[in-house]
Every structure is written in structure tokens, then in C-alpha cells.
Amino acid sequence: MSHSRKEKEKVCIKTRKVYDWVTRPVDLPLISVNDCDLDNLFDCDGKTDDICKFLKKKGRSKDVTVNCFLSDKDGNRIDTGDDSKSFLCMEISPYDKRTDVTVNLPNGDEVTLQKVKVLVKGxxxxxxxxxxxxxxxxxxxxxFATAQTFILCAPEGTELECHVNYFECDATLVCTDVFSQLDVSITFCLDVQMEADVKLEVEAKICKPREELTEAINVCDMKDKFPPQCPDIFPVH
Incomplete structure (x- = not known):
């Protein structure tokens, strides 16, 4: 798309403005499952079974790899890139009554920001x-779930936009004669923005379509259709 030759003019556009933006690494407390909860957790051979007894009976206690992945509520594997299916991420503080907090910037200046509490579940x-x-x-x-508190520029009228842009899950199964437990650790990066729709006056030029390059798609062009000639010897001689 090319700009017209007309001088720039002031135009009014509606766009989404980002008021504040931070990214935070989150390490959840270890999730431990044991006793009866562990007995009812796994599906083996089409039925719920005591996982440690099942592995011992099958003789697989030592050659088993434990893998953990992000899923929906039914256990179906999902991609972290699709936040709408992967996580519930929402503000749980009253957006119209956010608490003001005075903080000192690195240069010593004081600024008033707002406290925003975010709930993440999956x-x-x-x-x-x-x-x-x-x-x-x-x-x-x-x-799993966590509530995270952020200090942001979040005046009344702004809305929370949050994403998880990295996710890692590790699991360990411990089976002994007197002890059985599954431990799950979860780490992710929480990307949080405060946004609002605004109307801006900007200096711009109106765009118009460029001219189509018709020669580039001319299949009837005869140029270079034949091999190069030898004019020094033929047909002169």
C-alpha cells in the first residue's frame, strides 16, 4: 500500500491503548496427592486403580516415566497458545474501586498507582x-489456581488483559512399601496489561492501493523465449 501525494492531515482514530504492562514469573506451591485421593486419581486399563499397586503388579515400578501436561477439565491436552481454552484469567478486585497505592519510582518521584488482583485457574x-x-x-x-496482586497504572475505565506465555509442569510419583504420593510443580509466566478503548487525534496520510505489476505476470511475453544466438558466425558467414 502506498501513500497518496496529499499532505498529511489530522485524523481521529479509535484504538486500544495500553496503560501499563508487566510480565511476572509464577511458581505455584507444590501440589501433593496421596492416600485415598491418589488411589482414585489414575485410570489404568480402563478402570480406576491404586497406581502404586498397579505398577508393582505389572512389574513396571522402575521403568516408568512420569509426564505432566496442560489440559482442559476433561484431561484433553491443549496448547498454551490458546488462552481461551487453557486458562481462566480474570480480575477479582472491584475494577471500579481499585485501591490507590503511592509508590516511589527509581528516580525518587512519587506516583499513584492502583492495586489489581488477578486470578489464574487451569x-x-x-x-x-x-x-x-x-x-x-x-x-x-x-x-490449580493462584491469585496474584499487581501494582499498575489502572485508572477507572481500564480493563485487564492477561495471557500465559510460558508454561511448565513437572510431576514425580513416589511409591514405597509404606508411602505413596504424587507431587506436581507448575511454573508459568503471567503477562498482564491494563487497556482501554480511546480516540486519538493523529497526523497521517490516507492510503490508496498501489498499481498492479502487470508485466510480472504477463505469460505471453516472448522475450528470452529462444536460446541466445551466435551473430559473429551466423548468419553473417
């Missing part, structure tokens, strides 16, 4: 793999 599923990476057992979806 599910992970744990699977057990054999030496050939085939799934032996899979758990039910395990819920």
Missing part, C-alpha cells in the same frame, strides 16, 4: 509412560 493431567513412551495410565485432570 488444569494439568499426569500420564505414565513405559520404556517405549506408550501411555500406561493417565490421571484425571488436576486443578
Amino acid at each position: 488444569f494439568v493431567t499426569v500420564e505414565l509412560l513405559d520404556a517405549n513412551d506408550d501411555v500406561i495410565c493417565e490421571s484425571k485432570a488436576i486443578p
Whole structure:
């Protein structure tokens, strides 16, 4: 698209303005499942079973790999790139009654910001793999949640926009003669923005379509259709 030759003019546009933007790494407290909860967590061979007894009975206690992945509430694997399916991310502080907080900037200046509390919820599923990476057992979806408080420029009228742009889940299954437990650790990066629709006056030029390059698609062009000639010897001689 090329600009017209007309001088710039002032125009009014409606756009989404970002008032503040931060990214925070979040490490959730360790999720531990044991006793009866662990007995009812895994589906092995089409039925719910005591996972440690099942592995011992099958002789697979030592060659099992424990894998953890992000899932929906039904245990279906999902991509972290699709926030609408992966996570619930919402503000739980009253957006019209956010608490003002006075903070000192690095240069010593004081500024008034707002306290914004964000709730993040989702599910992970744990699977057990054999030496050939085939799934032996899979758990039910395990819920997780965290509430994070941010100090942001969030005046009344702004709205929260949040994304999880990195997610990592690790799981460990401990099976002994007297002890059985599943531990799940979750780490992710929470990207938080405060936004609002605004109308801006900007100096701009109106765009128009460029001219189509017709020669570039001319299939009837005869140029260079024949091999190069030898004029020094033929047809002169």
C-alpha cells in the first residue's frame, strides 16, 4: 500500500491503548496427592486403580516415566497458545474501586498507582509412560489456581488483559512399601496489561492501493523465449 501525494492531515482514530504492562514469573506451591485421593486419581486399563499397586503388579515400578501436561477439565491436552481454552484469567478486585497505592519510582518521584488482583485457574493431567513412551495410565485432570496482586497504572475505565506465555509442569510419583504420593510443580509466566478503548487525534496520510505489476505476470511475453544466438558466425558467414 502506498501513500497518496496529499499532505498529511489530522485524523481521529479509535484504538486500544495500553496503560501499563508487566510480565511476572509464577511458581505455584507444590501440589501433593496421596492416600485415598491418589488411589482414585489414575485410570489404568480402563478402570480406576491404586497406581502404586498397579505398577508393582505389572512389574513396571522402575521403568516408568512420569509426564505432566496442560489440559482442559476433561484431561484433553491443549496448547498454551490458546488462552481461551487453557486458562481462566480474570480480575477479582472491584475494577471500579481499585485501591490507590503511592509508590516511589527509581528516580525518587512519587506516583499513584492502583492495586489489581488477578486470578489464574487451569488444569494439568499426569500420564505414565513405559520404556517405549506408550501411555500406561493417565490421571484425571488436576486443578490449580493462584491469585496474584499487581501494582499498575489502572485508572477507572481500564480493563485487564492477561495471557500465559510460558508454561511448565513437572510431576514425580513416589511409591514405597509404606508411602505413596504424587507431587506436581507448575511454573508459568503471567503477562498482564491494563487497556482501554480511546480516540486519538493523529497526523497521517490516507492510503490508496498501489498499481498492479502487470508485466510480472504477463505469460505471453516472448522475450528470452529462444536460446541466445551466435551473430559473429551466423548468419553473417
